[in-house]
Amino acid sequence: MSAGLEGRGLACLRGERTVFRGLDLAVPPGGALLLTGPNGAGKSTLLRLIAGLLRPAAGRLLWAGADTAEDPEAFRARLAYVGHQDAVKPAFGVAENLAFWARAGGGGDVGAALAAVGLEGLAAMPASVLSAGQRRRLSLARLALRHRDLWLLDEPAVTLDASSVARLGTLVAGHRARGGAVVVATHGDLSLPDAAALDLGRAA
Amino acid sequence: MSALATWAALVGRDVRLSLRRGGDAGTVVAFFVVVVTLFPLGVGPGAELLARIAPGVLWVAALLAATLSLERVFRSDAEDGSLDLLALLPMPLEAVVLAKVAAHWLTTGVPLVAAAPVLAILLNLPWQGFGVLVLALAMGTLSLSLTGAVGAALTLGVRRGGALLALLVLPLAVPVLIFGVAAVEAAVTGLAAGPHVAILGGILLGTAVLAPWAAAAALRLALE
Numbered sequence: 001m002s003a004g005l006e007g008r009g010l011a012c013l014r015g016e017r018t019v020f021r022g023l024d025l026a027v028p029p030g031g032a033l034l035l036t037g038p039n040g041a042g043k044s045t046l047l048r049l050i051a052g053l054l055r056p057a058a059g060r061l062l063w064a065g066a067d068t069a070e071d072p073e074a075f076r077a078r079l080a081y082v083g084h085q086d087a088v089k090p091a092f093g094v095a096e097n098l099a100f101w102a103r104a105g106g107g108g109d110v111g112a113a114l115a116a117v118g119l120e121g122l123a124a125m126p127a128s129v130l131s132a133g134q135r136r137r138l139s140l141a142r143l144a145l146r147h148r149d150l151w152l153l154d155e156p157a158v159t160l161d162a163s164s165v166a167r168l169g170t171l172v173a174g175h176r177a178r179g180g181a182v183v184v185a186t187h188g189d190l191s192l193p194d195a196a197a198l199d200l201g202r203a204a
Numbered sequence: 205m206s207a208l209a210t211w212a213a214l215v216g217r218d219v220r221l222s223l224r225r226g227g228d229a230g231t232v233v234a235f236f237v238v239v240v241t242l243f244p245l246g247v248g249p250g251a252e253l254l255a256r257i258a259p260g261v262l263w264v265a266a267l268l269a270a271t272l273s274l275e276r277v278f279r280s281d282a283e284d285g286s287l288d289l290l291a292l293l294p295m296p297l298e299a300v301v302l303a304k305v306a307a308h309w310l311t312t313g314v315p316l317v318a319a320a321p322v323l324a325i326l327l328n329l330p331w332q333g334f335g336v337l338v339l340a341l342a343m344g345t346l347s348l349s350l351t352g353a354v355g356a357a358l359t360l361g362v363r364r365g366g367a368l369l370a371l372l373v374l375p376l377a378v379p380v381l382i383f384g385v386a387a388v389e390a391a392v393t394g395l396a397a398g399p400h401v402a403i404l405g406g407i408l409l410g411t412a413v414l415a416p417w418a419a420a421a422a423l424r425l426a427l428e
Contacts, residue, residue, distance in 0.1 A: 051292060053427050077294035085285025091224040103213040104293055142289075 003064050004028040004181050005050070005150055010059035012045055019045050021058065025198060027181040029149070032172070032192045035185040037200035043185035044084065046200065047152045050183060051081045063150075077106075080148040082156055086139040090128035094119060094138060097127050101142050108145030116144035116171060118164065132159045144171060151175060151182040157189040165189060207295040211303050214290070218307030228273060232312045233319050236269040240323045251328045258327035259388035262337065263344070265323075266316050267377050270345050273312045274352035274373060275359070275366045277304050282360050282426065291427055297420040301357070305349045305416070313345035329392070336391035336401065343404045344380045350408075350415035351376045357422035379407055 004027050011021035019042040027033045035043040048054045050061060052072050061068045068075040088097055095110055102108040114120045117137040122130070130138065136159050143151060151172070157165050169190060172182055184190060222228045243261050244254060281287040290300050320341050321334055329337070355373040359365030387400035 048288075051288075053288060053291060055428075073294050073296070076292050079292070081289065081292055083285050083288050085288075087285040087289050089221060089284070089286070091221055100213060100217045101289070104210045104217075106210075106294075 004031060005183070006062040006065075007050070008060050008062070010046075010049065010061065011057045012042065012049055012054065013057045014045070020200060023059070023198075027150075027183060027196070029179045029181055030176045031181050032176060032195035033181075033183045034192060034195045034197045035183065035200060036188070036197060041200035043200055044154050047081070047083075047154050047183060047185055050150075051079060051152050052076060078149040079152060080143050080150070081152045081154075082139055082143065083154050086135045088127050088130070088135045088138050090126070092127055093123070094125050094127050094130065095123040097138060098141055098145070102145050105142075105145060110145070113141045113144035114138075116167070117141045118167060133161060133164065136160055137164055140168060140171070143175070147175075147178060147180065149180055151180060151184075153182065153184045153186075155185055155187070157186065160189075207299065210293055210295050211299055214293075214300065214303040215307050215310075218304060219310055222307065222311040228276075229311045229315045232269045232273050233315045235272055236265050236316055236319055237323065239265040239268060240326065243327070255328040255330060255392075258324060258329040259333065259337070259385045259392070261327060262320055262323060262329070263341070263381055263384050263388075266320065266341055266345065267348060267374065267381060269316060270312050270348050271352065271370050271373055271377075273308070274349075274356050275369055277308050277353055277356040278360055278423065278426075279356070287423070288427065291423070297423055298416040301353055301416040301419040301423070305353050308353070309346050309349040313342065313349060316345055317341045329388075332394070333388045333392040336397045337388050340384045340387045340397075340401060340404055343401070343408050344377075344384045347380050347404070347408045347411050348373070348377055350411040353419040354415050354422060357419040357426065360423070360426040380404065383407070 007023060007025040010023040012019040025033060035046060037043055045054065049056055052068065052075065063075055063078065095114065098110045098113060102110050111120065114123055117140050119134065119137055119141060122134065127138065140156060156168060160168065172192065175182060184192065240261060243257070247253060247257070278287060281290060291297055293300065317338055320337055324334060324337060352373050355369045358372065359369045362368055383400045383403045387397045387404065390400055391397040
């Protein structure tokens, strides 16, 4: 029984194809797991599987020793997921976009979260005027709304400029310092000190 | 933090999104008005004939108009990744479906119900039928929003699934149509509309129980 996230013998099938099988992973509180591997190796699939959007074909996923399938809602309340897509509504303002996720997710300081990704100056702008990188930052701002025990980040640094990548690094470091765990799929544009690595290209 | 507050936040967001985009509620009502006004042009302006066909015309046009907007219940959220995040909210996916249905009904069903009496005047519907028309349409459009959510979730994986969605949902709306029209006709001819309205209520309760569950199951498949 260990604290944090643990996966045992995870397997995932897509149609007839095995994406991965017999996968073990462990991320303690404050720990980081870096998912690497070529395109199609199953990084996004594994993140969606951990989030509970996909059901594993075999294996178990444990949080603090308890199977996450037993109380999926309690587990979902612990995690924050940032996928490929930004989930930004162009019809809403920048702050308005974030305010919905704050209200729906149990509160959080929208202004501080925007400042954490350097968007405080654009809070009143409509989200339709944002560039791809700014939309990405708005999507990442959801992470800063309130503490979640586990962050699942799918290529978070894509389209970000160098200073924004550095800011994301600070955000993740602060999260880990507060005892948060993080699983990141990346092609190496984000550096995480003493992170465990899982090469899905080799595991498959 | 209660799940109810999360639910209300989601309904509010969808209603605001729909109003912000403009077109949505307006398009549905405009479609309703145009279809209904085509009938006097097609069958002739005889007041008696129009009064005879008014309940059926109003109901068919309202159902078609409501179906028109069903496709976007989940599609835009699925396309920009919001649906993943909604599915990860700490509440059951069935509740997410119910919130989307509520928002859809508020932005299409309610405007349709509000427009119906005006169009009923245009079709020379006897005034005795107005009250029942509004009540029955309110219940019928809500039933359609519920069954429509199942169709919208099932056709998420289909590109431009709008026509397929209408083919799936409209046959399921037949009972609503039959009893909705019968209720209005009963009221117009002085018979008791109560039993028909009660059956509409039964249909509404049945779909309210089954549709969120079925739509959530279809969404889970679409998310995989």
